[in-house]
Structure formats: C-alpha cells, structure tokens
Amino acid sequence: MGLSRRMTKQGPPEPLAGESGFGGKKRKLAASTNGAIKKQKKGGNNALVGKAKLNGEPRPKAKQAANSAGKKSTKGGFRAPQKPVKKPLSLVHDNDDMSDLSGDAIDDEDVMGNGVGSLNDLDDALDSDADDFANAPSPSVSGEEDFLDEDQAVVQKGVWSEDEDSDGEEALTAANIAGLSQRLNQQRAEEDVDAEKELAEDALQTNIAPADLDLDDDEEGSKTNRLAPDLQLLRTRITEAVRVLSNFKELRDPTRSRAEYTTAVLKDIVAYYGYSPFLAEKLFGLFTPQEALAFFDANETPRPMVIRTNTLRTHRRDLAHILINRGVSLEPVGKWSKVGLQIFESQVPLGATPEYLAGHYILQAASSFLPVMALAPQEHERVLDMAAAPGGKTTHMAALMKNTGCIFANDASKDRAKGLIGNIHRLGVKNTIVCNYSALEFPRVMGGFDRVLLDAPCSGTGVIAKDPSVKSNKTADDFLRLPHLQKQLLLSAIDSVDHASKTGGYIVYSTCSVTVEENEQVVQYALNQRPNVRLVSTGLVFGKEGFTKYQSKRFHPSLKETRRYYPHAYNVDGFFVAKFKKFAPTPDAAVKAQGTKAEAARVEKNAAADEDEGGVEVNGNHAEIEDDEVDEDRAEDTFGGFDDDADEVLIERARKKQMRRKGIDFRGTKSKAVKALNPTKAVDGPTEEEGGVMLVNNGAVKENGVVEVKDGEDEKEKTKAKVKPETKVKTKGEEK
Numbered sequence: 184m185g186l187s188r189r190m191t192k193q194g195p196p197e198p199l200a201g202e203s204g205f206g207g208k209k210r211k212l213a214a215s216t217n218g219a220i221k222k223q224k225k226g227g228n229n230a231l232v233g234k235a236k237l238n239g240e241p242r243p244k245a246k247q248a249a250n251s252a253g254k255k256s257t258k259g260g261f262r263a264p265q266k267p268v269k270k271p272l273s274l275v276h277d278n279d280d281m282s283d284l285s286g287d288a289i290d291d292e293d294v295m296g297n298g299v300g301s302l303n304d305l306d307d308a309l310d311s312d313a314d315d316f317a318n319a320p321s322p323s324v325s326g327e328e329d330f331l332d333e334d335q336a337v338v339q340k341g342v343w344s345e346d347e348d349s350d351g352e353e354a355l356t357a358a359n360i361a362g363l364s365q366r367l368n369q370q371r372a373e374e375d376v377d378a379e380k381e382l383a384e385d386a387l388q389t390n391i392a393p394a395d396l397d398l399d400d401d402e403e404g405s406k407t408n409r410l411a412p413d414l415q416l417l418r419t420r421i422t423e424a425v426r427v428l429s430n431f432k433e434l435r436d437p438t439r440s441r442a443e444y445t446t447a448v449l450k451d452i453v454a455y456y457g458y459s460p461f462l463a464e465k466l467f468g469l470f471t472p473q474e475a476l477a478f479f480d481a482n483e484t485p486r487p488m489v490i491r492t493n494t495l496r497t498h499r500r501d502l503a504h505i506l507i508n509r510g511v512s513l514e515p516v517g518k519w520s521k522v523g524l525q526i527f528e529s530q531v532p533l534g535a536t537p538e539y540l541a542g543h544y545i546l547q548a549a550s551s552f553l554p555v556m557a558l559a560p561q562e563h564e565r566v567l568d569m570a571a572a573p574g575g576k577t578t579h580m581a582a583l584m585k586n587t588g589c590i591f592a593n594d595a596s597k598d599r600a601k602g603l604i605g606n607i608h609r610l611g612v613k614n615t616i617v618c619n620y621s622a623l624e625f626p627r628v629m630g631g632f633d634r635v636l637l638d639a640p641c642s643g644t645g646v647i648a649k650d651p652s653v654k655s656n657k658t659a660d661d662f663l664r665l666p667h668l669q670k671q672l673l674l675s676a677i678d679s680v681d682h683a684s685k686t687g688g689y690i691v692y693s694t695c696s697v698t699v700e701e702n703e704q705v706v707q708y709a710l711n712q713r714p715n716v717r718l719v720s721t722g723l724v725f726g727k728e729g730f731t732k733y734q735s736k737r738f739h740p741s742l743k744e745t746r747r748y749y750p751h752a753y754n755v756d757g758f759f760v761a762k763f764k765k766f767a768p769t770p771d772a773a774v775k776a777q778g779t780k781a782e783a784a785r786v787e788k789n790a791a792a793d794e795d796e797g798g799v800e801v802n803g804n805h806a807e808i809e810d811d812e813v814d815e816d817r818a819e820d821t822f823g824g825f826d827d828d829a830d831e832v833l834i835e836r837a838r839k840k841q842m843r844r845k846g847i848d849f850r851g852t853k854s855k856a857v858k859a860l861n862p863t864k865a866v867d868g869p870t871e872e873e874g875g876v877m878l879v880n881n882g883a884v885k886e887n888g889v890v891e892v893k894d895g896e897d898e899k900e901k902t903k904a905k906v907k908p909e910t911k912v913k914t915k916g917e918e919k
C-alpha cells in the first residue's frame with residue numbers, strides 16, 4: 184500500500200480551547216494534503232526529499248532547516264531523534280494557520296518518545312523548491328520574452344528606455360520582477376475565477392433540485408451566492424452554538440433554552456458531517472459540546488498508519504532501518520509501545536514489501552495494541568482469543584508469549600478465520616490453534632484458560648474515520664442488539680477462565696466503539712451477573728477513565744479502572760478496554776444456564792429458519808425453554824445465566840418503533856422478529872486490522888453496513904446434533 188499522505192503524529196493534542204484547536208481547518212487540510220505532497224529520492228541512502236506544491240505552484244521559501252539532509256546524524260542505524268516540524272503542514276495551505284493541527288499531537292514528547300526524524304526531509308524539499316525560485320538567474324534581455332506576455336513586454340520596453348543609460352542591469356531585474364509578479368497576479372486572478380465557477384457548478388449540481396435549474400443568469404447568480412457558503416454557514420453556526428453552550432450562563436440569548444440550542448446545533452451537525460440524527464445525538468451526549476465538536480472533526484481525518492513489528496521475526500530497530508532505506512518515513516509510535524512504528528510517508532506499498540511478506544510486521548491500528556497490552560499474556564500460558572479474525576491481536580499475543588504455551592484463536596466467521604490463518608503463517612506463529620465456533624459456546628467447547636481476550640463485535644463508532652458509513656447506518660436497534668450479544672459473550676469469556684490459574688485468571692473486554700451501551704453497560708452487566716470477578720487496572724499508561732455515571736445511569740465505582748480512547752484526544756481509533764480478574768469459580772449451574780440459553784437460542788434460530796412467516800410464537804421472549812432443572816439451579820445460585828428477557832423486551836420495542844417509523848405494520852412480521860432477536864448471530868463492526876479490510880463469508884449478509892455472520896449449513900447441522908435431549912424449544916402449536 185503506497186502512502187503519499189503526511190500524517191499527524193500519534194499522541195494527545197493540546198487541551199481543547201475554542202475553535203482554533205479543531206474545526207473546519209482539518210477538513211481543509213485533509214482535502215489539500217490529498218495527493219498534494221510528493222516525495223523524491225535524492226542523494227544517498229536515507230535522504231528523502233519532498234516537494235510540497237499546491238495546485239502545481241511552488242510554495243514560498245521555507246526557513247533553512249538546521250538539520251537539512253546533509254546534516255542528519257545517525258545513531259545505531261536509526262536517524263537521530265528529531266522533532267517533526269510543523270512547517271510542512273502549514274505550508275500546504277498558505278492562508279490557514281495549520282500549526283495547531285500539526286502541532287497538537289506532534290509536540291507531546293512524553294507520549295511520542297524517540298523520533299526517527301524523517302519529517303525534516305519535507306522541510307528540505309521545501310527549501311530546495313524555494314531556493315530554485317529565489318536563486319533563479321536574472322533573465323537576460325534576450326530571454327525576457329520567455330517570461331513576459333505581449334502587453335507586459337510593452338510596459339517593459341518603456342522601463343528599458345528610461346533606465347537604459349543609468350543602471351540597465353538593475354532596471355532589467357526590477358522590470359522582470361514587476362512583470363513576473365504582474366503575470367502571477369493575473370494567473371491567480373484567472374484561477375480564482377475558475378475556482379469560483381467550479382464552486383458555483385458544484386453547488387448547482389448538489390444543492391438545487393433540478394426544477395430550480397431553469398433560471399436566467401441573474402437568478403442563477405443570486406441562487407449560487409445563497410447556496411455556495413452553506414457549509415461555511417453551518418460551521419459558523421455550530422461553532423457559535425458550541426461556544427454558547429460551553430458558557431451558557433454568560434453567553435446565552437435569554438429567550439432561548441439550552442435544549443433549543445442543543446437541538447439547533449445537532450441539526451447543523453447532522454447536515455454538516457452527515458450523521459443520522461440518532462447517532463449525532465448519541466455521540467454528542469458523550470462529551471462536553473466543545474469536545475464533541477473535536478470528536479466529530481477528528482472523525483473527518485484518517486488516523487496515522489501504524490505497523491507493529493513482529494518480534495518473533497525481527498527487532499523494531501532493524502525493521503525501521505530497512506524500511507527507511509526503502510524510502511519509508513517513520514517514527515516509533517510512542518513511548519507506550521515497543522513495537523509500533525508510525526508511517527508518515529512511503530514510496531513503497533507497505534503491504535507488499537519483502538519484509539511484509541516475510542512477516543516482519545503487520546499493518547495494525549495503534550489502538551489495537553492496547554487490549555493485548557492490557558491482557559499481558561505470559562509465556563507458557565493457555566489463552567483464548569474469542570473473536571480473533573483477522574488475527575492482529577492473536578499474533579501480537581503469540582509474540583509476547585514468544586511462541587510458547589497455547590493460544591486458541593476462535594472466530595465465528597469461517598471466511599474471516601482464513602485471513603487469521605494467513606496472518607498466523609506469515610508472521611511465524613506456532614503456538615496457536617484456530618477454531619470456528621460462536622464464542623457463546625465457550626466454555627463448553629473448552630475452558631480453564633489462564634487468560635481470555637474478548638475483542639467484541641461492535642458498532643464501530645470509534646472507527647468512523649475508517650468507515651464513514653457508520654455515521655448513517657446505525658439504528659437504535661443496533662445499540663440494543665449488539666450489547667445483548669456483547670453481554671452474552673462477556674459472560675462466556677468469564678466462565679472460560681480458570682480462577683485458580685497460577686499466573687493469570689484475567690479477562691480483557693474491548694470494543695472499537697465509544698458508546699456507553701457497548702462498554703460500561705456491558706461491563707456493569709457482567710459485574711452484576713458474575714460476582715466472582717472484579718475490575719482491575721488495565722496497566723495502560725494513557726486513556727481516559729470509563730464512566731461511573733452517565734446521564735441517569737450509575738455504574739460501579741470500579742468502572743474508573745476501564746479506559747476510553749478517542750481520536751481527538753490521542754489521535755488513535757476510538758476504543759474501550761476493561762480488564763477483569765476472576766477470583767472464584769462460576770458455579771456449574773450458571774455456566775450450564777448460560778450455555779443452555781445460548782443453545783436454545785441457536786435451536787430457535789434454526790427452527791425459525793424452517794418456519795413460514797408468522798409461524799413462531801414471540802412474546803418479547805425467545806421461545807420458552809423446557810428445562811426445569813436450569814431454573815432450579817438458577818434459583819439456588821446468586822449467579823445467573825444470561826438474562827435474555829430484559830434485553831429482548833427492549834429490542835422488540837425498538838424494532839417495532841423502527842418499523843412504525845418506516846411505516847411498516849410489524850404485526851405481520853413475526854418470524855422476522857425472531858431473526859432480529861436472535862442473539863447467536865455473529866455481528867461484526869468494522870475491523871481495525873490490515874487496513875480495515877472486511878471479509879464477508881458466503882453465509883454473511885451485509886445489512887445496513889453491519890456484517891452479520893450467519894452460521895453456514897454445516898454449522899447448522901452441527902448445532903442440531905449438539906442439542907441436548909432435555910433442551911426443547913416450543914414453538915406455537917407444538918405439543919408439550
């Protein structure tokens with residue numbers, strides 16, 4: 184994968200302070216840098232020289248950098264640590280003060296650690312461009328026509344004749360400069376006219392209904408003037424509303440309530456960024472208004488590309504050295520990781536270098552390192568990765584375990600499991616067994632693990648920059664259905680761990696989502712259902728504390744041990760990490776209850792698939808389970824199996840609401856309701872590994888951008904065969 188985009192450095196930005204720290208400029212930057220910065224190789228080994236241009240025009244002369252190509256020092260194979268400079272980014276866009284954008288993340292040495300310093304190469308390039316311009320020889324008399332058009336030549340002639348006798352050479356230079364600048368001004372004016380025309384055309388194409396196009400020239404002009412600045416207007420309104428909301432007492436218009444301001448700003452956010460009203464409100468509610476704006480802005484720009492060194496094959500220093508020699512501009516991702524390298528620019532496709540093919544590294548978002556670091560698997564342990572494909576975290580764990588012990592890497596999607604196997608082979612992992620179950624079937628498939636990682640399928644609200652479809656394709660139903668699955672999976676994860684493990688007994692739960700429903704609420708649910716676990720520190724050196732209260736919800740104080748990651752705060756994908764320690768066994772009956780529920784749901788799913796529309800009884804519950812033993816056991820224990828009923832009522836209510844909104848009569852769609860309620864569906868949010876490529880297997884359907892991994896036929900057979908005789912599912916009309 185080739186990179187031509189210069190990325191902002193990984194790390195926390197400056198504290199949020201007004202509009203200057205974020206906002207429209209980022210959008211401009213993303214657009215203007217797109218393909219605007221080119222690099223050329225110059226001279227020796229590591230000397231990369233960039234040429235920064237905007238619309239083909241050379242940029243102004245940049246300050247001569249002290250550490251230009253010839254002065255770079257090297258230290259043991261790395262280039263000496265050098266602080267990336269802000270200049271190149273601000274030079275990309277003359278009129279905008281971009282320093283806040285480039286500098287926010289870059290300046291934090293604490294998080295960033297050693298720099299390889301190749302950013303300075305771009306400065307050198309700018310210098311060389313600027314030098315070319317500044318040092319161009321004064322054109323000779325004979326050559327001046329090359330510079331000047333006819334009119335200008337006339338003007339110049341006059342200048343010549345006046346100054347001919349006195350100081351001809353000086354006059355020539357002055358004339359050229361005057362002519363040249365006149366010509367440049369003219370060119371600029373022409374470009375401005377073209378740009379305006381383009382803008383007007385765009386506005387006409389996108390904003391005006393076809394009927395409106397039938398306008399005479401004057402009308403068209405005034406219409407264009409009204410429509411073109413819409414985005415700017417929205418931006419200004421959003422910024423202003425956020426400013427007022429941030430200091431409401433002082434700045435409010437006394438005739439407007441906070442709710443009115445909020446409603447108005449949400450409407451503008453929906454129009455400006457393209458979120459559904461539902462999601463805009465949900466995400467806005469997570470932050471202060473100012474931080475919410477920073478979050479929305481951060482979702483408009485990509486996160487830095489990062490690779491993880493595979494320490495089973497190489498060392499980060501050696502890898503960095505080789506890649507630099509291939510023309511890759513990179514830096515250690517930060518002091519918090521010993522294996523990450525952030526890529527700024529690359530002249531080679533990073534997914535096809537010899538080192539990539541030899542498994543020396545994997546393309547992996549920085550935030551994906553965090554759950555594995557929190558789990559901290561030890562050598563010789565037995566570890567379960569419940570939802571493992573495509574294997575970024577599995578292979579990271581294998582490296583930390585130095586290929587000892589045993590990892591069971593499971594994924595419900597057979598097709599995605601193929602990618603997992605590919606990565607395992609490429610990276611030289613030898614301690615891993617791949618399996619293909621719904622993770623709900625653990626611990627019945629296998630239990631007694633030292634550690635379990637549950638990197639759960641989620642809505643992907645943390646990776647909107649990677650998958651903008653999330654902005655509009657998530658519904659209220661998703662935020663009931665996904666947590667429902669996540670809660671079940673987390674109970675299975677807890678039940679699969681050996682509390683008596685000498686070295687472990689830990690569970691890590693993570694998502695690439697920032698919603699409370701998928702994070703704190705799931706964790707709180709697990710704490711309620713499994714009093715044999717408690718939250719412990721993740722051991723991660725950065726990240727914001729999880730919520731202990733959110734709107735009207737209150738969570739256990741220990742939720743502050745969990746960690747939240749945001750793109751605007753750390754320039755990483757949005758993420759959530761929680762670490763549990765299991766200190767007592769889960770009673771068999773609770774495991775059985777949990778398993779039976781999961782199994783019953785699967786049976787029901789199969790039964791539902793066989794039924795005609797409307798053939799299955801749904802009363803807000805799944806089909807009843809005829810297993811008195813299970814209920815007795817649940818009554819005896821403080822532990823429960825998964826409590827389907829509470830969630831299902833909510834899910835069903837949301838589904839009906841959604842259908843009503845769509846104008847659909849839900850009363851005639853009972854069997855669809857069963858499908859919607861099915862908790863064993865494997866639902867996947869966008870993946871953060873391997874460039875976020877999503878594999879969809881032949882049994883998977885893409886519905887509103889959510890991949891639903893369906894069980895394949897063979898799996899169905901397997902499930903039917905596994906159903907215990909005492910577990911029966913009643914459907915309507917069936918004999919007891």
Ligand SMILES: C[S@@+](CC[C@H](N)C(=O)[O-])C[C@H]1O[C@@H](n2cnc3c(N)ncnc32)[C@H](O)[C@@H]1O
Pocket residue numbers: 551569570571572573574575576577593594595596599620621622623638639640641863864865866867868869870871872892
């Ligand atoms: C966020 S991705 C996992 C990424 C992976 N941990 C990595 O680091 O490469 C979620 C995964 O969960 C899988 N999945 C969804 N439902 C599942 C289920 N019920 N059991 C097991 N895996 C499931 C999806 O197929 C998907 O691969």
